[in-house]
Amino acid sequence: MSAFNVVFVRDLRVAFRRWSELGYPLIFFIIVATMFPLALSPTTSQLREVGTGVLWVAAFLSSLLAVDGLFRSDADDGSLEQLLLSPVPMTLTVLAKLAAHALVTLLPLVVLVPVTALSYNMPLSALPTLALALLLAAPTLSVLVGVGAALTLSLRRGGSIVGLLVLPLTGPLLIFGTRATDLGLNGESTAAPLLLLAALAVLAVSLGPLAIAAAVKVGLE
Amino acid sequence: MFEQLHFDLGPTQLALLVGPNGSGKTTLLRILAGLAPPTSGSATWKDVPISELVAEDRAEVAYRGHFEALKRDLTVVENLEFHMALWGREAAFDGVLAELKLNKVAHMRARYLSAGQRRRVALAMLQLSGATLWLMDEPTTNLDSEGRALLVEWTHRHLAAGGLAVVATHQPDEFATSGALMIEL
Numbered sequence: 001m002s003a004f005n006v007v008f009v010r011d012l013r014v015a016f017r018r019w020s021e022l023g024y025p026l027i028f029f030i031i032v033a034t035m036f037p038l039a040l041s042p043t044t045s046q047l048r049e050v051g052t053g054v055l056w057v058a059a060f061l062s063s064l065l066a067v068d069g070l071f072r073s074d075a076d077d078g079s080l081e082q083l084l085l086s087p088v089p090m091t092l093t094v095l096a097k098l099a100a101h102a103l104v105t106l107l108p109l110v111v112l113v114p115v116t117a118l119s120y121n122m123p124l125s126a127l128p129t130l131a132l133a134l135l136l137a138a139p140t141l142s143v144l145v146g147v148g149a150a151l152t153l154s155l156r157r158g159g160s161i162v163g164l165l166v167l168p169l170t171g172p173l174l175i176f177g178t179r180a181t182d183l184g185l186n187g188e189s190t191a192a193p194l195l196l197l198a199a200l201a202v203l204a205v206s207l208g209p210l211a212i213a214a215a216v217k218v219g220l221e
Numbered sequence: 222m223f224e225q226l227h228f229d230l231g232p233t234q235l236a237l238l239v240g241p242n243g244s245g246k247t248t249l250l251r252i253l254a255g256l257a258p259p260t261s262g263s264a265t266w267k268d269v270p271i272s273e274l275v276a277e278d279r280a281e282v283a284y285r286g287h288f289e290a291l292k293r294d295l296t297v298v299e300n301l302e303f304h305m306a307l308w309g310r311e312a313a314f315d316g317v318l319a320e321l322k323l324n325k326v327a328h329m330r331a332r333y334l335s336a337g338q339r340r341r342v343a344l345a346m347l348q349l350s351g352a353t354l355w356l357m358d359e360p361t362t363n364l365d366s367e368g369r370a371l372l373v374e375w376t377h378r379h380l381a382a383g384g385l386a387v388v389a390t391h392q393p394d395e396f397a398t399s400g401a402l403m404i405e406l
Contacts, residue, residue, distance in 0.1 A: 006306040010292070010299075017294035017330075078288025081256060085284055086307045087276035221257045 003088040004096045011100035015069065022066075026108055029062035033116045044121045051120030052181045059109050059134065060170050063141055066105040067162045070097060070149045071216060080153075081220060090213035094146065098209065102142040110134045122185065129184030129194075136197035137173045143208030144169050150212045153219030172200060222248055223406050226262075230354075230387065233380045235398055238389040240406035246389035247286070249406065250356050253387060254284035266354065280308055283352030285360060289343040293332035297323060297342055300331055304346045317345045320371065336363040344368075348375060355379060355386040361395065369395060 015022060036054045037047060074080040083093050113134055114127040122130070147169075148162035155161065180193035222245035230236055238246045251257040253264050255271035264271045266282060274282075291300050301314055318324050321341040326334055331342070340363045347355060355376070361369045373395055376386055380398075388396060393403065 003307070003309075006303065010295070010303045013299070014292050014294050076288075077292065078286055078290035079292060081284070081286060081288075082290045082304070083307070084256065085254060085279070085282070087280040087309060088307060089276075 004092055007083070007088070007093050007096035008100050011097055012104065014073075015100065015104045021069070022104055022108075025062040025065040025105060026112055028065055029058050029109065029112060030116065032058040032061065033119075037119070048121045048185070051117060051122055052178045052185070055113050055117055055120070055130075056174055056177050056181070059113050060141065060167065060174070061163075063105060063109065063145060064163050064166065066101070067145055067149050069105075070101050070146060071153055071219075072149065075153055075220065080216065084217060084220060090216065091209045094209040094212045094216065095205075098142050098146050098212075101146075102138055106134075106138040106142060110138065125187070126181065126184040129190050130181050133177045133180040133184075133190075133194060133197060136194060136201055137177050139201040140173055140197070140204040141170065143204035143212070146208060146212045147215065150215035150219055153216060154221075173197070176200070226404070226406075228402060228404060230385050230402065232383045232385060234385055234400065234402060235376065235380055235396065236387045236402040236404055237393045237396055238387065238404050238406060239391070239393050244406040246406055247358055249404075250284065250286070250358050250387065250389055254282065254356050256284070280351075281353040282356065283347055283350040283354070284356040284358075285343055285347050286358045287362075289339045290346070291331040291334075291339055291342055294330055296330055297327050297334070300342065301345060301349065305349055308350055308352075310349065310351050312349060312351075314345065314349055317348055321345055321368075337365060337368060340364055341368060344372060344375070353384050355384065355388075357386065357388045359389055359391065361390065361392060 033055060036050060040046060040050065071080060074083065084090055086093075110131055114131045117127060117130055118124075144166050145162070148166040151165060152161050176193040176196045180190045180197070183190045183193065226249075228236065238249060240246055248257065252259045253271065255264070255274070258272065266274060266278060269278065271282070290304075292303075295303070297318070305311065305314075315324075318327055321344065323338065323341055323345070326338060331339060334342070340360075344360070347357070360372055364372060376388070376396065377398065380386060390396065393401075
């Protein structure tokens with residue numbers, strides 16, 4: 001098994017052994033997405049108007065709840081030191097950890113968000129675009145969360161600060177993601193924002209792990 | 222924390238780091254492992270600074286700190302398998318588990334192990350790492366007398382096979398070998 005697979009499989013296994021914790025961010029997302037219709041007047045036209053923005057913001061917020069599973073738990077039990085010392089390059093380890101983390105935290109959102117969108121009176125025809133936009137945004141979001149998690153490793157309680165670090169950086173994702181969703185809703189061409197999301201994903205995945213690996217090293221010193 | 226410190230270690234040699242709490246034993250071990258850079262000076266393995274080692278040389282250095290690096294939700298065997306795969310080693314570890322009296326808990330999740338048993342698994346990882354240089358930070362913590370004896374025996378066996386070891390300890394007598402290098406911090 002390649003080094004990438006070794007780390008990837010191990011992180012997946014650890015995540016699924018604590019499967020109940022995987023559910024918390026998803027339940028958080030559903031609760032937040034349900035609160036808006038309660039707070040706003042629930043006319044169908046208004047719901048559809050705010051729906052796009054609410055769903056994207058709620059998805060980003062809920063992805064922050066799972067941040068401790070990325071590096072914090074490994075740092076607390078000494079595993080991160082061993083990963084750093086092992087002959088496997090840390091950049092590769094980070095890439096594998098991000099992939100496993102995205103698979104268990106972000107992929108469920110890619111499924112859950114379009115389902116929730118139905119309750120915002122979004123037409124079925126717009127849902128594939130929404131799911132695709134989320135799928136393309138996921139790698140970048142994962143890398144951003146990884147940067148936040150790595151930079152706050154040396155802090156005792158990093159969780160809340162990660163949000164302050166990461167959320168402002170999700171601006172472009174939010175803009176292109178909601179734009180693609182809105183264009184999809186109106187039945188127009190969504191190629192431009194989706195391609196921009198894809199370009200951001202390529203950039204994030206190619207440069208992110210290098211930066212995160214360096215930040216983890218500094219964070220453990 | 223400490224200055225004017227210089228020592229060389231060759232095959233079959235053991236160095237014991239002793240000193241009161243807070244004197245820098247852990248810091249020195251972390252510098253030797255390459256986890257922290259020294260403020261000044263350098264730590265080298267085979268004349269190469271520890272932070273610039275290539276993967277094969279990197280794998281010759283094993284560090285065991287205060288934490289056992291066990292995933293609580295994985296079984297003992299899964300933890301060992303992951304650890305060995307990470308280091309690119311393949312070896313049967315039934316014998317090692319038997320010696321450590323861990324057979325009965327081999328398929329239990331690490332969270333159900335006692336502190337002493339977890340420490341024993343950490344020892345198994347060290348033994349199975351195949352590393353030449355063992356860096357151990359107070360390895361006898363939580364171990365019973367039998368476990369401590371086994372640790373000392375393994376260390377001596379490792380040295381006899383041409384290995385090196387640096388051990389931070391408050392009980393240097395336990396490791397007493399005539400040739401041990403005592404480093405007082």
